[in-house]
Amino acid sequence: MSELQIAGLFIGALFFLILMRIPIGVSLIAVSFAGLWSMFNWNIAWGSLGIVPYNFANSWVLSSIPAFLLMGFICYHTKLTQGLFSAAQIWLSGLPGGLAIASVFGCAGFAAVTGSSVACSAAMGKIAVPEMIRHRYSAELATGTVAAAGTIGALIPPSILMILYGIISRQSVSQLFLGGLVVGVITLIAYVLLIVVRVKLNPDLAPPVHTQATRAEKIRALGQTWPVLLIVIGVFAGLFGGVFTPTEAGAIGATLSTLVALVYRTLTLKALRMAIVETITTTAALLIIAVGASLLTRFLALSGIGDALSSSILSFGVSPVLIMVGIVVVYLLLGMMLEPVGAMLLTLPVVLPLVDETGFSLLWFGVVLVKLLEIGMITPPMGMNVFVIKGVVGNIASLSTIFKGVFWFVIVDLLIVAALIAYPDIVLFLPQMFAR
Amino acid sequence: MKPIGKLISWLVAGASGIAGIMVLLLVSHVTIDVLMRFMFSTPLDATILYVSAFYMVAIAFLPLGLVEEKDSHIAVELLAEKLPNSVQTFLAFVALLLTTVVMAAVAVRTGQEAMSKYAAGAYSIEASGKVIIWPTYFVLPVGFGLMALVAAWKLIALALGRDSGLSILTVEDPYLSKETPDV
Amino acid sequence: AKEKLNFAYGYPANSAVGLAVEDYAAAVAERSGDNVTVTGFPMSLLSLPETSPGVRDSLADVGFVLTPYYPAEYSNNLFLHEQNLLINLAENPTGKEPLAFTGAMLEYTFNNCPECLEEFKAQNQVYTGGGVTPLYNMLCKDTSITTIDDLKGKRLRAGGAGFVRFAEHFGAQGVRLPVNEVYEALDQGILDCAMLSAPELTNYNLYEVVTDITLDVPGGAFAGVASANVNADRWKAMSTEDREALLWGGNAMTAATTWNFYTDDSAAVQKSRDLGIAFHEPTPELLAAVKEFAAQDLKTVSGLFKETYGVERAEEITAEFAPILEKWYGLVTDISTKEELQQLYWDQVISKVDPATYGQ
Ligand code: NA
Ligand code: NA
Numbered sequence: 009m010s011e012l013q014i015a016g017l018f019i020g021a022l023f024f025l026i027l028m029r030i031p032i033g034v035s036l037i038a039v040s041f042a043g044l045w046s047m048f049n050w051n052i053a054w055g056s057l058g059i060v061p062y063n064f065a066n067s068w069v070l071s072s073i074p075a076f077l078l079m080g081f082i083c084y085h086t087k088l089t090q091g092l093f094s095a096a097q098i099w100l101s102g103l104p105g106g107l108a109i110a111s112v113f114g115c116a117g118f119a120a121v122t123g124s125s126v127a128c129s130a131a132m133g134k135i136a137v138p139e140m141i142r143h144r145y146s147a148e149l150a151t152g153t154v155a156a157a158g159t160i161g162a163l164i165p166p167s168i169l170m171i172l173y174g175i176i177s178r179q180s181v182s183q184l185f186l187g188g189l190v191v192g193v194i195t196l197i198a199y200v201l202l203i204v205v206r207v208k209l210n211p212d213l214a215p216p217v218h219t220q221a222t223r224a225e226k227i228r229a230l231g232q233t234w235p236v237l238l239i240v241i242g243v244f245a246g247l248f249g250g251v252f253t254p255t256e257a258g259a260i261g262a263t264l265s266t267l268v269a270l271v272y273r274t275l276t277l278k279a280l281r282m283a284i285v286e287t288i289t290t291t292a293a294l295l296i297i298a299v300g301a302s303l304l305t306r307f308l309a310l311s312g313i314g315d316a317l318s319s320s321i322l323s324f325g326v327s328p329v330l331i332m333v334g335i336v337v338v339y340l341l342l343g344m345m346l347e348p349v350g351a352m353l354l355t356l357p358v359v360l361p362l363v364d365e366t367g368f369s370l371l372w373f374g375v376v377l378v379k380l381l382e383i384g385m386i387t388p389p390m391g392m393n394v395f396v397i398k399g400v401v402g403n404i405a406s407l408s409t410i411f412k413g414v415f416w417f418v419i420v421d422l423l424i425v426a427a428l429i430a431y432p433d434i435v436l437f438l439p440q441m442f443a444r
Numbered sequence: 445m446k447p448i449g450k451l452i453s454w455l456v457a458g459a460s461g462i463a464g465i466m467v468l469l470l471v472s473h474v475t476i477d478v479l480m481r482f483m484f485s486t487p488l489d490a491t492i493l494y495v496s497a498f499y500m501v502a503i504a505f506l507p508l509g510l511v512e513e514k515d516s517h518i519a520v521e522l523l524a525e526k527l528p529n530s531v532q533t534f535l536a537f538v539a540l541l542l543t544t545v546v547m548a549a550v551a552v553r554t555g556q557e558a559m560s561k562y563a564a565g566a567y568s569i570e571a572s573g574k575v576i577i578w579p580t581y582f583v584l585p586v587g588f589g590l591m592a593l594v595a596a597w598k599l600i601a602l603a604l605g606r607d608s609g610l611s612i613l614t615v616e617d618p619y620l621s622k623e624t625p626d627v
Numbered sequence: 628a629k630e631k632l633n634f635a636y637g638y639p640a641n642s643a644v645g646l647a648v649e650d651y652a653a654a655v656a657e658r659s660g661d662n663v664t665v666t667g668f669p670m671s672l673l674s675l676p677e678t679s680p681g682v683r684d685s686l687a688d689v690g691f692v693l694t695p696y697y698p699a700e701y702s703n704n705l706f707l708h709e710q711n712l713l714i715n716l717a718e719n720p721t722g723k724e725p726l727a728f729t730g731a732m733l734e735y736t737f738n739n740c741p742e743c744l745e746e747f748k749a750q751n752q753v754y755t756g757g758g759v760t761p762l763y764n765m766l767c768k769d770t771s772i773t774t775i776d777d778l779k780g781k782r783l784r785a786g787g788a789g790f791v792r793f794a795e796h797f798g799a800q801g802v803r804l805p806v807n808e809v810y811e812a813l814d815q816g817i818l819d820c821a822m823l824s825a826p827e828l829t830n831y832n833l834y835e836v837v838t839d840i841t842l843d844v845p846g847g848a849f850a851g852v853a854s855a856n857v858n859a860d861r862w863k864a865m866s867t868e869d870r871e872a873l874l875w876g877g878n879a880m881t882a883a884t885t886w887n888f889y890t891d892d893s894a895a896v897q898k899s900r901d902l903g904i905a906f907h908e909p910t911p912e913l914l915a916a917v918k919e920f921a922a923q924d925l926k927t928v929s930g931l932f933k934e935t936y937g938v939e940r941a942e943e944i945t946a947e948f949a950p951i952l953e954k955w956y957g958l959v960t961d962i963s964t965k966e967e968l969q970q971l972y973w974d975q976v977i978s979k980v981d982p983a984t985y986g987q
Contacts, residue, residue, distance in 0.1 A: 025542075026519075026520050026521045027520060027522065027524070028523070028524060028535050028537060028538070028539075029519045029520060029521060029523075029524035029525075029532075029535055029536075030519065030539045030542055030543075031517035031518065031519045032517075032518050032519060032520070032545060032576075033517060033518070034517070034539070034542055034543045034546050034547070035542075037546055037550065037565055038542060039544045041546070041549075048685075049685075051684065051685050052684065052685050052686055054553060054684075055681070055683075055684025055685060055686055055904065056684070056686055057549065057550050057553040057554070058553045058557040058680070059557075059677050059681055059684065059686070060585055060674075060677070060681045061554060061556065062501065062557070062580075062581060062584055063676050063677050064625060065500050065501045065504035065505065066496045066497050066500060066501055066580075066676075067496050067500060067804070068492045068495055068500075068805055069808075070496075070500060071470060071474070071495045071496065071499065071500050072502050072554075073468055073679075074470065074500075075470065075471055075474070078467055078471060084608070091834065124924040142622045143734065157522055166811060166846065170805060171810065171811075172807070174832050175639065175807065175830060175831060175832075176639045176670075178641065178830075178831075178832075179829075180832055181810055181830075181832045181835065181837055184838075211608075234542065246478075247815070248815070248817040249816075250816030250817050251478060251482050251813070251814075251817070252482075252817070253804070253808055253811060253812055253817060254811065256474050256477075256478055259470065259471045259473075259475050259478075260474070260475060260478060261476035262471045263471055263472070263475040269624045281464075282467070284464040285460070285464065285510075286505075286873070287467050288460060288463045288464055288467060288503055288506075288507040288510070289460075289507050289510055289511050289514065289516055289541075291503050291504060291507070292463075292503070292504055292505065292506075292507040292510075292511050292587075293511050293516055293518055293590060294518075295487070295504040295510075296504075296507075296517070297509065297518060305671060306671075306672055306673075308687075309668060310671045310672065350671075353669075353670045353671040354671045355576050356639075357640045357669050357671075388520070388522075389520055389545065395518045397515070398518055399518065402516075405519050406521050406525075406700045407518065407521060407522070408520070408521055408522040415470055416612075416866065431984075452826045481782070481800070481802065481817075484779060485782075487800055487802055487803075488801065489791070489803075490803070491802070491803065492803050492805070509921035558679075561699075564699045564700050565699050566697070566700070567698060567699050568698065569695075569698050569705075569787070569788050569936070570788055570803065571785075571788045571792065571795075573931075573935065574935050574936070578699075583782075604776055
């Protein structure tokens with residue numbers, strides 16, 4: 009059997025284990041280990057177990073994940089989020105799915121603060137989902153909206169993925185950021201439209217909220233949003249005022265939430281303990297999957313999947329658009345199994361030269377790639393954003409429910425990708441306007 | 445069953461307690477570093493090292509036993525929940541067995557790595573001098589080991605058809621408590 | 628037997644290091660008559676901190692290892708790297724100091740530092756080559772550094788403990804940040820300047836945010852590089868001829884890494900000038916102060932490594948290394964191509980290594 013066939017066999021085994029409800033982290037580690045063992049030898053497999061977990065978790069950039077989680081959990085357990093959503097309810101009651109729309113805008117706001125979509129989903133998940141459930145939104149719509157909206161996190165700058173792409177492909181990071189901003193905003197608008205249309209067609213998804221609020225009540229509701237607004241504005245001001253970096257923003261947000269809750273007199277020892285317990289269990293449950301995915305990336309790298317990818321992409325045809333379709337298909341497939349950084353490191357060495365040959369610009373491709381990798385964050389079976397939402401909402405929704413909830417968002421995403429391929433200028437006009 | 449289950453829960457709670465303290469340290473350390481840098485022009489030394497090697501590693505791995513105890517490891521129900529009950533029990537058995545074996549193996553391997561870091565006296569060179577980092581490597585065998593231990597105990601309980609005696613920590617929801625009966 | 632080797636390096640494929648790995652693969656294939664073939668793995672197989680343990684445990688057969696990640700395991704090798712401040716003390720700088728430093732470090736490691744080779748052996752690795760980056764400069768946004776006073780109160784990105792000492796010596800703050808966060812930190816004004824070599828302008832697109840550059844301050848270079856460490860089990864199982872081919876490859880890797888960085892440096896400086904980034908000359912007083920700091924810091928480092936980090940021969944190494952570096956300043960003066968550099972390292976150092984007995 010060739011190394012590639014072995015890899016295919018083990019990927020099949022991985023799918024099987026995951027479908028049989030074996031915990032995803034355990035499945036990934038077991039399959040990567042067995043794969044390395046059978047493809048090479050015991051020493052390589054055994055060695056990888058000792059090296060990868062520590063080096064993966066030992067990361068400054070990842071530290072923003074528990075920090076943003078803590079911020080979200082504190083806001084939730086000290087009820088700081090209540091005012092924000094009663095205001096949204098009163099102000100957006102006319103709109104079908106108003107709370108879901110408010111959540112999408114909330115995610116876009118967080119996207120401007122954090123560079124990773126996991127951090128984005130983590131911060132918004134606990135704030136938005138329980139409020140929607142309280143207003144009898146379907147769990148599917150509530151969780152799916154936030155999981156999908158989290159993907160805007162890596163599109164709107166700052167973005168860790170775009171910085172990494174810029175380093176590997178030598179493209180301008182600020183130009184990538186401008187292109188990402190456009191695609192992020194397009195995604196935002198498309199998601200809002202999708203929610204409106206879906207709720208119009210099926211009002212049960214999000215029962216209309218009947219409030220005949222007077223002007224005075226409306227203004228008073230706005231006044232109750234100050235705790236969360238204060239936190240968000242504080243984080244924004246510090247970020248753009250050069251006080252701290254996006255990685256540090258999570259810790260600052262958590263500290264601000266604690267202080268605001270203290271002033272708001274809702275911070276109890278019990279609330280703090282709850283927030284911390286949820287933060288550590290969610291972080292650990294996510295990171296063991298990420299460690300497993302990282303191990304799987306090494307196994308796939310050693311299987312020589314790179315060359316196989318380039319030949320399978322070329323099998324789609326020789327015209328630039330067909331090659332690009334091939335690339336899109338390959339990333340959608342890889343996105344099912346791998347997390348974005350692993351997928352990028354594994355594929356870019358073979359994909360970048362192909363893109364160059366098609367005549368599409370590498371700048372344009374960087375933005376499209378990040379969009380594709382973000383779609384992978386919400387596609388089954390490995391969808392990190394979906395896992396984050398599962399982690400923060402607990403028993404409100406099962407993993408299958410959340411995956412069902414993101415289905416329509418993925419369809420919209422695919423339409424956006426098709427539009428970007430058909431009209432590359434959508435991505436390029438803003439960067440070109442500001443080109444140095 | 446009860447006393448052993450209690451003992452395991454106690455170990456798990458201890459490890460998670462440390463992880464919880466690490467979360468608070470992470471957030472306060474970064475906040476103080478930012479404040480010192482911005483307001484007093486004297487950033488703290490070695491913040492990145494403490495955050496990544498000490499806090500992050502502990503937060504990532506020490507709560508693994510608690511996650512297993514709470515059944516909070518992420519898994520896909522999609523197909524499994526449609527299968528007959530007897531098959532589902534069998535799958536639960538396989539999941540626990542695989543978790544025990546795999547996590548025990550990772551615990552042993554990361555334990556070996558920790559011992560070699562201890563033997564080398566691993567440290568980091570920071571502006572303030574030498575910072576010993578070998579203890580951070582011991583977090584992994586502890587975290588993975590606890591996860592294996594909890595899974596093994598649940599496996600035994602399942603096989604014997606008895607209660608594991610593990611205390612399941614529940615997180616109360618503030619919005620669903622007595623204060624808001626209308627929800 | 629046919630040998631297929633995997634080479635892991637934590638840099639992009641089109642970087643100075645990635646291109647050097649292509650040279651390595653070509654050199655090894657040619658020297659072994661295609662008996663030994665090498666496949667490069669950029670970033671995907673092992674990250675930078677994973678490379679040393681990864682080569683130790685056979686995840687890769689060859690790896691680009693940075694010793695500063697593991698000071699306890701590589702304290703003697705690291706101490707050699709710390710000698711890089713000697714570059715600042717060069718009497719008549721020609722810009723080729725990194726080429727000379729590479730040669731001196733290669734020679735000293737192979738011939739005069741058994742404890743260095745022992746450290747690699749303890750990590751199940753065989754050292755076959757080194758490499759050195761260009762000099763560190765001040766890459767600033769909206770601020771210029773020309774005098775000693777200019778440094779006061781500035782927030783400077785510091786890559787390691789030595790840079791923090793430099794910053795504090797001049798009344799500045801040394802801010803520790805990963806290099807991939809420098810772009811945003813400069814852009815937002817968290818940093819005034821980053822102490823980095825010029826090729827990082829290209830690697831991290833810092834052109835877009837940097838407005839002012841002062842060359843050769845703080846000076847020094849990154850030399851904590853074992854550019855082609857081979858897994859020891861694999862090495863021992865090979866024929867003498869194949870090992871000789873790997874030494875030839877290690878030599879090519881050393882020359883290519885150093886040369887690629889060297890040419891990237893001038894290209895990055897030229898591109899910055901073309902983009903209209905302002906270049907500033909440090910005043911003679913500042914340059915003198917930088918030299919004075921270097922001389923003082925070399926003593927500090929020597930004391931630190933002897934007392935705290937277990938380098939017993941610290942003073943002896945310092946005394947032996949300086950004259951070797953002086954000799955190499957002379958050897959590299961006429962070097963003008965990568966091929967000449969490769970030949971020089973081979974003739975002076977690596978050709979004298981016996982593949983039959985080395986690394987056993
Ligand atoms: Na963002
Ligand atoms: Na996916």
